[in-house]
Amino acid sequence: MYHILAMEEGQLPGKKGGVSFQAAEVISRHNDSLKASEVRWDLEKKASRPFVTVERDEQLTKGECYPEILRAALERNRDEGAIDLLVQVMAPDLYANLPAISEKEIAGSLTNLSLTLQELHDRYGEAAAHVIDEVQAARQKDAEQKARKEALSREVKDAAEAHTFSFPAVRGVQAGREYYIAQIPLSVLVKLFVFDDEYVPPELRAQRTLNQTRAKGISDYIVANQDEYVLPALTASVSQEMRFDAINGGSLGMLNIPMDSTLLINDGQHRRAGIELAMDAASQLKNETIGVTIYFDEGLERSQQMFSDINSRQVKPSSAINALYDKRDPINKWLMSLLQDMPTIRRLIDFENATVGRRSKKLWSIVVFRRFVMRLTGLRDKEVPGQEVLANAGRLVQRYLETLAINLTQWDNLVSGRLVASEARDDMVIGHAVFLEALGLFGNQALLDGGVLGLQDVDELHWSKLVSLYTIDPGKSSQVWQGRCVLHGKMQKTADGVKLTAAALLSTANCPLPDQLAQLESRI
Structure with a gap:
């Protein structure tokens, strides 16, 4: 707990003459040192008095x-200041990023401490020497770590020149088997990791046939989002024994894969193909990396089982979740x-x-x-309008829903919650998705004559055509x-x-039917 104490009496400005405080009085308490420092600086500024x-x-x-x-x-602050001063005197080059203290500054600090230079040495020499030793020891440790990194770098270079491919990796264990997670440059991935030939019969393959359209889609995604694309790790098997050189006996190290081994992708062949296509369009991607989980290849049966285990347990997210999370759209x-509005x-x-x-409250x-x-606005996914048109579309949607609440029987009760959603779905068509989409199509035809909303004045559209909706029977049993949306008593x-x-x-609104709807209506 950090406490701020007044070093002398004073007064903080405020209403009714402000607030007085005494020397050594606790002004505030804080759990965080940074917050305490901020408050102390603010108090010193307001009160023109020192705090600690x-x-x-x-x-x-x-x-x-x-x-x-x-x-x-x-007393502790005084001691710390004295030790810091003596450290600068004894080892002026200890902190390379700080300028050396001048003789004038030393004299001023000694005056504030009421000490001579000899007294400073006598009283704080041992503590200052300890600080100097700690700083120098930390520098020595940093130098040793740098040397290790350089040695490892040379080792990586030597390994690359040997008869193995070497990658930084993390070692792990699953089901009693050792596996590795490596960071592979994209340019290396497309050269070394392969997938089964599409002409090999399915029973002899460890993967499905490559879908070029899907690979092209991944490529387009990467190229269009080079600053923020995300690709999950691939899974691969290596046909020969690998060697893992651990660093300090831990799980980090270098994975060495024989050059004449086959590196077969068990999961992620479309990502690999998409990456290859993307690098053709954006060569700067070649130095970026992707995670690859690597197992020892125990034969076709094991590889096929791995493919099945990985893919059969994947759950595709719902289109609703995709719509909610896809902020690029x-x-x-x-x-x-x-x-939100x-x-x-x-x-x-x-x-x-x-x-x-069926029982949802939504x-x-x-x-x-x-x-x-x-459907209501006539907007198209592939023809994204400008912000002004989108703002106008927002006004249309809100005005349309407000008008439905006035003219469509039970709609206001449904939207307000007075009519329970599950009950509405049991007895009425208005609680179903098919009816909402039909309302969108109807509104577009009635208000915009089947066109696309631009910058038209929403208030000047054909709103009078919606008045007749009050005659609509929302009951599911209505003839x-x-x-149409009901077949044999069930919604379709x-x-x-x-x-x-x-x-x-x-x-119902006496609006002419467009040709497509007229043809369908003739069947009824």
Whole structure:
């Protein structure tokens, strides 16, 4: 515990004449030394009086005076200052980054300490010599470590010239087998690590066939995000015994792999192929590294089992989580910002699952809500608009949802929470994703005539067309939804179901159907 004590009496400015304090009075207590220093400097500035920081195991009472503790602290500070002065006198070159102390500065410091130079030597010589010894010992240790690093560097160079490939690695044990995690330069990875030929039959391969489209996607990702790309480690097997030279007998060291061995990728062949393509487009990547977990190759059966164990236990994240976390997608980033401005709607969104469970208190997943917004505004993923258009789209979405609350039966109760989401899903179409997407398609056609929102004045759109929605029966049993979003009493979420539901809404609003919806409607 760090305590700040006043060295003499004084007063801190404030209301009603300020606050007075006595010498040796505890002004404040702090758990952190840096915070205590900041507060002490601030107090000295405000009160124009000196304060001292005292570290004590026991907690001192704020407002109480402790003259003995203050006296001891001042004496300790005086001793530390005297030792520091003598160190500078005895070894002026000890701290290479500090200028040597001048004779005038030495004389001034001795005057403040009320000591002669001989008295300073007599009283503090032993302590100063101890400090000098400690600093020199630390320098010696640093020099030894530097020498070891240079020796290791030479060892790495020598190993590279021998008949092995050598990489810095960490040694570990899994299931009683030794394995290594190495940092491999990307240029070395594509030259040394191979994957099975695609023409080898599946039963004789340790991997799946390489998908060039997937590899190209990884390459495009790396090249487009050279300052922030992330690639997880690969897993590989080596066909011959490896030698691990540990540093000081620990788990860190150099992994030496025979040059005539085969380094087979068990998991990550698409990353390796993507890296090779990326380096063709951005050669500066060649010196960057990737982690590779390396095992001894115990044969095809073991390699195939490793591939199965790794891939069968991977769980692909939901599209909702991807939408939530992918801040590179400007539409996602804008949508998350928009939902921050709509807390009532935001609490109804499931950000973790692509579909909402039947008993969930949430209404829609973030994936479905995103599709609703895109359908309503007419925006496209591959044609990202400017900030002004996105801001206008935000105004449209908010105005549209507010208008639905006024005109669509039970919508306000659903959004406000007066109507429980799970009950709405049981009895009504308005609590389902298919209906929300249909509302987006309907709104785009009714308000924007099926076009794309630009910088139009949102208030000048065809809002009167939404008034007729009050006649809509939201019940699942209503005849109007049969064969559209309801089939044999159950909700159906299909592309045609969305369009046919939107067609019903447009007909209610006396809006002409576009050709595609008219063709579908003719089937009904």
